[in-house]
């Protein structure tokens with residue numbers, strides 16, 4: 489399984505993904521800078537990503553908790569998600585996301 | 594516990610200055626206290642506890658030794674109780690800004706509110722950095738910041754008879770919308786969705802004002818700031834699927850929560866790598882003698898950002914700090930269970 493992540497400098501990285509891991513954890517594990525201040529507790533919105541338009545509708549819907557926390561995300565767009573709330577699975581193989589402002593370490 | 598929090602702007606001499614009153618800074622007071630060292634703590638937040646109280650007061654933590662489960666707030670309360678015998682002094686709501694070396698080898702730390710602390714030892718327990726407001730993503734934001742765009746209200750009077758746009762949907766946004774409403778010419782609240790994560794009472798009051806036509810509420814996103822020389826004249830707003838709308842305003846208050854930034858510590862001449870301060874694992878001292886770094890802020894091979902690691906680091910740091918504070922004294926290793934000397938310091942001298 490892989491995911492494609494564009495960092496804050498605009499470079500795309502192909503990352504090996506692990507089933508069951510949060511997308512945020514995969515990004516962090518590969519050493520890409522992502523603040524993820526709350527470690528995946530859905531409390532900080534510093535793991536904010538923009539989802540490639542082709543993928544927006546293929547993701548599991550947001551839980552209330554994620555939508556509420558997006559209130560504290562900066563640079564919000566319609567394709568905004570919190571990467572700590574996206575859990576890696578077969579269905580997400582090939583996912584493309586871009587790290588949003590506010591995720592810089 | 595009644596915290597000792599003197600007025601800002603005074604000067605104090607002490608044994609150890611601790612930057613950061615998170616769990617690790619608090620426990621450092623205990624370890625230092627057992628070795629007869631007095632501490633002053635500085636924190637930009639207005640209460641102790643660091644991440645535990647600011648980010649997750651109600652969340653249970655499961656990996657604190659001997660506490661199968663404890664919330665962030667309870668852990669902080671227990672730590673405060675534990676350090677009570679050592680009567681630390683807190684300088685809250687202040688940013689530790691400058692650190693300079695005095696001729697006699699001691700350090701002088703100055704806060705943004707003019708408090709001056711002098712001590713032979715400094716302990717940096719700054720965690721992920723100081724908590725600062727998140728900044729919205731808007732072109733030319735810097736030009737307006739501090740002039741007509743703010744993240745906190747210093748003086749309410751500043752907004753008298755002004756049209757104030759308030760962005761955000763949490764308690765800070767609603768509290769200020771309500772507080773400023775009687776003073777401002779008009780309050781315009783802008784939030785991304787028509788649902789507010791704030792005290793139900795505040796939400797109800799806000800809705801009543803909006804219904805009565807005394808406050809404006811717009812659901813959508815801010816797109817652009819307009820104005821000249823740092824003075825806002827309007828913002829461009831857009832509701833989902835609609836044309837942009839220009840909203841006139843004199844000032845904007847943005848409340849998107851807090852985030853941690855290393856801040857002034859980066860300018861203290863210490864070795865800093867990727868926002869972390871490398872230390873040795875014997876004394877947790879930085880590359881600058883007499884300055885220690887413990888807790889989330891430090892880095893060494895194998896480092897884990899856990900509260901329990903920070904507690905261990907505090908204990909070892911205190912051993913070396915003792916040698917600087919009391920160069921002529923000998924350090925004696927003792928257990929709190931058996932040492933009547935330590936028990937006396939803890940105020941439990943009868944062993945009970």
Ligand SMILES: Cc1cc2nc3c(=O)[nH]c(=O)nc-3n(C[C@H](O)[C@H](O)[C@H](O)COP(=O)(O)OP(=O)(O)OC[C@H]3O[C@@H](n4cnc5c(N)ncnc54)[C@H](O)[C@@H]3O)c2cc1C
Nearest residue numbers: 613615616617636637643644689719720722723888889900
């Ligand atoms: C949601 C969440 C869940 C967590 N769960 C766990 C868990 O289960 N177990 C665990 O062990 N850990 C957990 N952690 C991590 C744990 O909270 C941290 O390891 C711990 O808070 C670090 O303590 P600290 O005292 O080093 O720093 P912090 O708690 O970050 O405190 C540092 C303090 O220093 C202040 N400061 C910094 N610079 C300055 C300055 N220049 N001037 C003034 N003040 C300054 C800051 O305002 C802050 O209050 C969790 C963290 C989060 C966010």
Ligand code: FES
Nearest residue numbers: 528530532533572
């Ligand atoms: S890591 Fe904090 S919300 Fe995702």
